[in-house]
Amino acid sequence: MKDDSTKSKLLKAAISVFGNHGYSGGSVRQIAELANTNIGAIKYHYSSKEQLWKSVVDYLFTKLSEAILKDSGLWPSMSPRDRVVNSTKNYIFFCANYPELNRIILSETIQNGDRLHWLAENHMRFFIERSTAWMAIAQENGVYPREISVLNLVFIAMSASQNLFLMAPFVEHAFGIDVFKNDQIEKHVDAVVKLLLNEAECL
Amino acid sequence: MKDDSTKSKLLKAAISVFGNHGYSGGSVRQIAELANTNIGAIKYHYSSKEQLWKSVVDYLFTKLSEAILKDSGLWPSMSPRDRVVNSTKNYIFFCANYPELNRIILSETIQNGDRLHWLAENHMRFFIERSTAWMAIAQENGVYPREISVLNLVFIAMSASQNLFLMAPFVEHAFGIDVFKNDQIEKHVDAVVKLLLNEAECL
DNA sequence: TCTAATTTGATACGAATGTATTAATTATAT
DNA sequence: ATATAATTAATACATTCGTATCAAATTAGA
Numbered sequence: 106m107k108d109d110s111t112k113s114k115l116l117k118a119a120i121s122v123f124g125n126h127g128y129s130g131g132s133v134r135q136i137a138e139l140a141n142t143n144i145g146a147i148k149y150h151y152s153s154k155e156q157l158w159k160s161v162v163d164y165l166f167t168k169l170s171e172a173i174l175k176d177s178g179l180w181p182s183m184s185p186r187d188r189v190v191n192s193t194k195n196y197i198f199f200c201a202n203y204p205e206l207n208r209i210i211l212s213e214t215i216q217n218g219d220r221l222h223w224l225a226e227n228h229m230r231f232f233i234e235r236s237t238a239w240m241a242i243a244q245e246n247g248v249y250p251r252e253i254s255v256l257n258l259v260f261i262a263m264s265a266s267q268n269l270f271l272m273a274p275f276v277e278h279a280f281g282i283d284v285f286k287n288d289q290i291e292k293h294v295d296a297v298v299k300l301l302l303n304e305a306e307c308l
Numbered sequence: 309m310k311d312d313s314t315k316s317k318l319l320k321a322a323i324s325v326f327g328n329h330g331y332s333g334g335s336v337r338q339i340a341e342l343a344n345t346n347i348g349a350i351k352y353h354y355s356s357k358e359q360l361w362k363s364v365v366d367y368l369f370t371k372l373s374e375a376i377l378k379d380s381g382l383w384p385s386m387s388p389r390d391r392v393v394n395s396t397k398n399y400i401f402f403c404a405n406y407p408e409l410n411r412i413i414l415s416e417t418i419q420n421g422d423r424l425h426w427l428a429e430n431h432m433r434f435f436i437e438r439s440t441a442w443m444a445i446a447q448e449n450g451v452y453p454r455e456i457s458v459l460n461l462v463f464i465a466m467s468a469s470q471n472l473f474l475m476a477p478f479v480e481h482a483f484g485i486d487v488f489k490n491d492q493i494e495k496h497v498d499a500v501v502k503l504l505l506n507e508a509e510c511l
Numbered sequence: 512t513c514t515a516a517t518t519t520g521a522t523a524c525g526a527a528t529g530t531a532t533t534a535a536t537t538a539t540a541t
Numbered sequence: 542a543t544a545t546a547a548t549t550a551a552t553a554c555a556t557t558c559g560t561a562t563c564a565a566a567t568t569a570g571a
């Protein structure tokens with residue numbers, strides 16, 4: 106889907122529009138205009154607004170999976186802590202490169218309708234359960250404090266990674282900082298790792 | 309505004325509707341119906357949808373301020389760490405009791421329009437700057453690791469507190485857990501404090 | 512080249528939206 | 542009691558929305 110076909114241009118436009126305005130806030134006319142095409146093309150290629158939205162979510166979750174598993178071939182040769190550091194770093198870079206996914210998820214979580222159920226059943230549940238399993242193992246290996254409930258741990262770690270990029274428009278407006286610049290992302294990785302993960306010598 | 313006047317019923321209904329559907333997702337008809345009154349009452353008491361929304365935000369930020377400063381009279385007699393623990397706990401309980409505020413803020417951050425600018429200038433900037441100042445002091449006192457940028461620290465700590473309640477609909481749906489129950493809130497306070505704040509003996 | 516399938520573009524339609532207007536009702540004060 | 546103000550209710554209007562329809566244009570295959 107890297108070509109410049111109308112279908113792919115529509116998908117990219119839809120990522121931007123749904124990511125910046127949510128489902129109900131974004132209109133098919135807006136998407137068609139951004140893709141330099143016509144409203145009829147959406148009906149032809151994706152049949153409806155909802156189907157287009159689902160295609161966007163499928164695409165972004167594929168990218169998420171790729172990002173998280175990027176270095177998984179090296180994991181067996183890493184320490185438990187380095188494994189977590191690596192996946193955390195890759196996850197944070199994904200959050201910075203594709204902030205639209207977390208915005209879409211949050212929009213739907215807030216609305217709490219049928220689309221959230223679809224999201225939960227088709228993508229989020231699997232993602233969270235895998236994260237929970239990994240987190241539990243890391244916890245057993247002393248990477249995270251052992252007394253904390255895994256579920257709370259997962260949501261704390263995930264939100265700590267995401268939030269700065271979700272709030273990017275505000276950070277830009279209030280502090281003039283572009284959190285998407287590479288050094289800012291690295292800085293955030295350091296902050297999350299230093300704050301959430303036990304130091305090696307504390308084990 | 310604790311009475312059951314039409315104006316106050318409208319405000320309460322608007323908190324719920326804007327909190328659960330965002331600004332563009334919520335309609336004035338929906339609000340009027342929830343308040344058991346008529347759409348004309350909104351125009352009369354609040355003149356427009358946008359003014360009603362601003363009243364909702366003003367109200368919720370007042371509640372936030374009250375919640376955070378609840379025990380501030382005791383702070384002088386507390387250790388720096390206990391001060392942070394106290395304000396963190398009160399903030400987390402606020403996030404659980406008024407999840408609508410963070411949902412509204414996130415909705416607007418995602419949309420990144422005029423309402424976000426209003427939010428930033430009238431409420432958020434002040435709130436974040438105060439948090440940053442407090443956080444810096446706590447950091448100097450060894451409550452947080454000293455190497456981390458204060459801005460990252462603030463956003464990590466805030467999101468760690470908020471996110472579980474923002475994601476409540478998903479947590480309920482996927483795990484059957486009601487994060488708004490008192491023991492779940494306490495559990496989250498423990499998790500955040502244990503994970504983010506240095507132990508006393510680590511100073 | 513000619514035909515058939517694919518893709519694109521333009522317009523129409525009912526539903527829902529925020530706002531404005533005006534009438535009906537209730538409350539207040541003299 | 543009565544007049545004046547305050548509040549509530551009902552309706553109308555222009556706009557925007559997602560969807561559907563259908564003609565025009567383009568492409569692909571024989």
